[in-house]
Amino acid sequence: LAQYGVPLVGVAKKQKNHQADRFIIEYRELSGMHITYSSDVREMFKMIKEGWLIGLIMDQDPSLRDGIILDFFGRKTNCVTGPATLARFQNAPIFPGQIRHRPDGGHHITIFPPVYVEKTKNKQEDIRRTMQQLVDILEQQIRNYPEDWFWLHDRWKSVREIGMD
Template sequence: MLYYVLKAISFCVCALPRSLSEILGRGLGCFAWLVVPQKRKKLAMDQIRMCLDVSEQEARRIARESSVRFGPMLFEVLRFPVIKKKPEDYVRIEGLEKLHAGLAEGKGAIIAAAHSGNWELMGGAFALAGIPLVGVAMKQKNSAADRFINEYRTMIGMHITYKTGVREMFDMLKKGWVIGLIMDQDTNRHDGIILDFFGRPTNCTPGAASMARFQGVPIFPCFMHRDEKGNHTLVVHDPLYVEKTADKRGDIRRTTQKINDIIEGHVRKYPEEWFWLHDRWKSVRDEFSPQEIELARKD
């Protein structure tokens, strides 16, 4: 039932003028901020002040904008049937030629992205620009919602696999596809490595560097930002190549740290667009002792 409700909502949103869709999306985001638990708001503000060294008032503004933007972002996803017809009206891509040059090697590539801007639209923008993109998704708990979002992702040109589909990712890389990975969320102590992020020990996922090293493919950090009119700029950074020395762990750590540094630079430039409500340092706080953190940073 939920699937058909979402389809009906999407149909109505697609029928709206873009300007009205923006207004309604913003309104939904403002309402969402009102119902965010105070504990979660405080977490976001504490992380912002810890990372950006801003006043409490400025931290609250950034936290609020970071949350409110999910309204317009959701409406853009619902408007995928409209956006796919003229994606250039919504997204401008800078540096696409870098990605094409990397793919010309015939071995595929990896995109390292973050929960900044509309990352769902980013994947679609690349696919509609002719990039054979595999979006790596987390399976939704609700099967109807999962069916809906994956249908819209494929509608806009992406091939979708779940995070558990590692074998499929490698197979697609070998065929020359681009694997899109989001690199900025917390993970568990067994799957992550402790590196620096905003000057603090942070548990980071090494997936992009590990996969790139194994397959010998470039990593392209890519991020979107949105202006006040609702237009997006998608920036493709220069490729990173993972060294392949006898020290496999060191090779992966160095490249993942470079990715972290690029993500940090983007977040500092566009702090309102990052997902501050996510508890980025939870595993470091709950699963590691100070001694383990210190040893891991020296590893």
């Protein structure tokens, strides 16, 4: 998206190794993205107001302190809350997307209709409901194109640690 001129912020986790971190950031910036660390929420708020899109990966297993337990492939799993939290706070839409490999070696990007976070008096329920909707979209895309979901870490680790699996 950034290569096509979309003002896109990639959100990264800071690596412990400084050289590895620098390499990853520089590589991502080559595509035209602005990179910010996941800890810099103020920068994300500022950039949303300036019209930037924030790119968040949501198939991660966050810490139990930071996550929310949702249904994913018929199992309870710990999910991030960032997309719904940011969108609710900024009154911004969430545009789920997927990148698929094409047979010719290229990629096809699909951007789905916007998801809006309802803003009721129950902030946690608004976030839970929206994140479940996003997780359902992710699950359906994985079911449709399992060959395009490449995942390197244990998706159900934290729920196993608390005996929910």
